[in-house]
Amino acid sequence: MGVDWKTKFAERVGGLHGSMTRKLMSVLDDPEMISLGGGLPAWDLFPIDAIRQVVDDLLRTDGPATLQYGTSEGYRPLREALAERCRSRGFKVSTEDILIDTGSMQGIDLLAKLFLDKGDAVVVEDPTFLTALQAFRFFQARFLTVGVDDEGMQVERLPELLERNPVKFIYVMPTFQNPTGATLSLARRHELLEVAARFGVPVVEDDSYGELRYEGEALPPLKALDEEGVVIYLSSFSKTLSPGLRLGFVAAPGPLQEKLLFAKQSADLHTTVLSQRIAHEFLRRDLLDPHIRGIVAAYRRRRDAMLKALEERFPRGVRWSRPEGGFFLWVTLPAGMDADRLLEQAIREKVMFVPGSCYFANGGGAGSLRLSFSAYGEEKLALGIERLARAIERGGGSA
């Protein structure tokens, strides 16, 4: 009697296991803990008063439409405003190209659903965004990996991979990559697009962090360089406005749009209207760009504070990246040190990070880790690095 659940699950469920992200969440209840792990936006930088004012205005003047069902494509004035904003960055996109979703994660999931049969190959950076790997694994993808260096994905390795394997798409985060903070150079951007078009392989560009640049000159997103219509562009309001609102968008080539809309409709009918309306008002009232300028200045100070603390406190032999934007930097431990073991010592010192091995699709990365500088102010970041340096010095992670 009752259900033998194991016999009911789809084959795709077999390979799932608990994610590191969730395990890390479980020790966050300790108020003494400094988490350099999760990539949370700063608690103190949300534009709370502006959102409060906007919601008040929306509910007073257009309450019923703000609370009623919306269309699967998304609120049209928001799509228009986003298309306009994209065009100002050089994309050739129209309102029809824009589908509102609940963030890059949903974009990734919808694309996985549309493209991936069991065993299909996806090219990912090594390391890459952990939750994207989980979504692709859910659709039983297999991963072909391309390394990342200071100039981003090592694009020169692509032709050989694509020559030998049919590939459904290339997933890439070209600007301030999660987890390394690396940015794809302009030369490699052109090369990636040339190779993708030559082999007829779509490129999924995840630009979740692209608007958060703290130094150097802005590079055009792949979508702005895309002459052949191979790029599917994912963006998010999670890092610029608020992750709790769950809001982002896809800018997709024409042949994909109807299918993407079916996928969205079957997934959740449409995105929260209130969130869409808030973002639309932020664009319409020109509140978003000034807000982004403010948080960029604050995140720059945080990045600089973390870099300074690393230089002052970290032992010789440890190396780290110097990202020009985003939330993360990437640490490489001396040979023989293991980040999983270091994490145990670090938790005793009341500091956390994410071991780098999580981000490698096919294994590896035991000697690396990801640090986030987004959530805390400068003093707390320095204290976190102090604790982590102590954990390293006390031999956590050594074989």
Added chain:
Amino acid sequence: MGVDWKTKFAERVGGLHGSMTRKLMSVLDDPEMISLGGGLPAWDLFPIDAIRQVVDDLLRTDGPATLQYGTSEGYRPLREALAERCRSRGFKVSTEDILIDTGSMQGIDLLAKLFLDKGDAVVVEDPTFLTALQAFRFFQARFLTVGVDDEGMQVERLPELLERNPVKFIYVMPTFQNPTGATLSLARRHELLEVAARFGVPVVEDDSYGELRYEGEALPPLKALDEEGVVIYLSSFSKTLSPGLRLGFVAAPGPLQEKLLFAKQSADLHTTVLSQRIAHEFLRRDLLDPHIRGIVAAYRRRRDAMLKALEERFPRGVRWSRPEGGFFLWVTLPAGMDADRLLEQAIREKVMFVPGSCYFANGGGAGSLRLSFSAYGEEKLALGIERLARAIERGGGSA
């Protein structure tokens, strides 16, 4: 050069085609049109002022947490409040059993993802909720159908079906079913659970309309009668509070919870925190039940107005259901009449409905249609029925 998209799509995408719902949306721009098609909640019954006050309070007192990332399970105090509310209806559920989602539609999609391999069988009512069929089709399900009469799903047909077919789950809307408005009798509820437990088949109970009863005595949800732990319960705030907020929940048996959480995390990380916090405040401040009592009274008047207009205006030979709750009633046309053809005439008369054939998984239902009485006040409903009666009299739909 460029991408040949057709060659990239997953096999599951092949069978997708445009949905009637979306086609119907396209003529809604006509301000003269009375749509008895879509199941929109009343535009004039949203608790706008209360939501405005709640959001203002939340952003003033707990702004950062309201805008920050949340957990994939959902906001814990909301889960606690919902578990408590379920227990008051007789469910044996704990806070851990509750996963917050973006509405029944997402619950359906997550379950499809967890259970369905290509070709797997799902038992559905005939007719049933259109968008659920689309979600199951996305995972290449095949459908075994069981008819619906005035007492809901004809449960006595289940044993033979389950004897002959391995089935992943039974999807059922026992109370005020979409599209027929039918409610599963108590005897059949017990019989359904007995059969499901005997054959070891999960039951997915979609209770989106269950709180909207206009007459008769409340029946316990299947989940409240479920001794063997076979029922996965889906609920939604879309009909009681606001669909635009995108909020609902799943109450799932223990062995399912970890997998469901993975699926949710991969789909969209978590549900909009602001929406969750609004619903939590509605429960905490005891605003929800009084609001539901108010809309139930209004929807009762609307149902009665539609039934009265049907009795006064519809030609002999047309039959319709008399639902005790929900948003819909089901019309059966005289033999030889076709609802798709009637719709063309109806649109000329400036009234719309959804042809019944949409809701049949494996075809059929050409002589039936769904009417919704939820969106408009009594006068407009009467006018809509007047126009529809005229369309029938003018021979729209006759062979």
